[in-house]
Amino acid sequence: MNLKQTFLGAVAATALTAGASFAEPALIFDLGGKFDKSFNEAAFNGAQRWAEETGGTYLETVMQSEAQREQALRRFAEAGANPIVTTGFAMSDPIAQVAPDYPDTKFVTIDGYVDAPNVKVIGFTEHEGSYLVGMMAAMASQSGTVGFIGGMDVPLIRKFACGYAQGVKAVSEDINIIANMTGTTPSAWNDPVKGSELTLSQISQGADVVYAAAGGTGVGVLQTAADEGILSIGVDSNQNHLHPGKVLTSMLKRVDVAVYNVMMAGADLEPGIEVLDLAAEGVGYALDENNEALVTPEMKAAVDDARAKIIAGEISVHDYSSDDSCPVLTF
Secondary structure (H helix, E strand, O other): OOHHHHHHHHHHHHHHHOOOOOOOOEEEEOOOOOOOOOHHHHHHHHHHHHHHHHOOOOEEEEOOOOOHHHHHHHHHHHOOOOOEEEEOHHHHHHHHHHHHHOOOOOEEEEOOOOOOOOEEEEEEOHHHHHHHHHHHHHHHOOOOEEEEEEEEOOHHHHHHHHHHHHHHHHHOOOOEEEEEEEEOOHHHHOOHHHHHHHHHHHHHOOOOEEEEEOOOHHHHHHHHHHHHOOEEEEEEOOOHHHOOOOEEEEEEEOHHHHHHHHHHHHHHOOOEEEEEOOOOOOEEEOOOOOOOOOOOHHHHHHHHHHHHHHHHOOOOOOOHHHHOOOOOOOO
């Protein structure tokens, strides 16, 4: 049996074991795995919350290769899943190809963009949340150098980096920022060894706080930062608990809320574009028992003030994806 047959058979088996209803939602996890402790796992948590609260079941699969994207969409659509929720910008083109063939099925792209009457587009203001944790990094740094490690070098991750750099510079123009990307292919989302190597490199250049926006790769960043005695900043999910007292904070991107909401809407989901920003609590920073000793009252007050001013329009955070440029960071 070849890889394609194995994959299609697995999806079909999942559909059968999930029950006979034709109104079950489906969730397609991006490369990196659903237990990446970050982006995909946030989506999983949202689906699990929906299942626990409603008693419902959902179909799911994890991408293992680029070739499986369109296959998964078509198999779930044929199985009657509705809506079909996808994570990651790379699902945009496959959805654009598949959605017209299933006009009665609602498709959801989280982080992607598709202009179609049966597609829901969900985005986030990652630059705003990253601005806040950039401020925290600058205030916590003792060396005057902070770092950023991204996953795949794409505009979305540069959006994180640029927002972070603006937050750092808002605290002090004198702080140095080192920014690295893990790679230019999807494997960059799941390479903790490379994440560790980049962290060590940034530490050798003086960084004492490192922000990881790299999916599963970030696990290696946070681990190495903890081992080497510097602070890290997690992303998407609350990663403070991975290394209590050593993760300064996590930039929350509420993918879990997005998935929960669309599954609650079910087949009645309204297509269109939705952006979850600071005001909607779509992004933010994590504060809990694992990092409360690291976040000073002055730090919290400054960040909360900046959050209010961003929401009010008094602070404007430049969005890298609006013009492919960053006023404070060169890639």
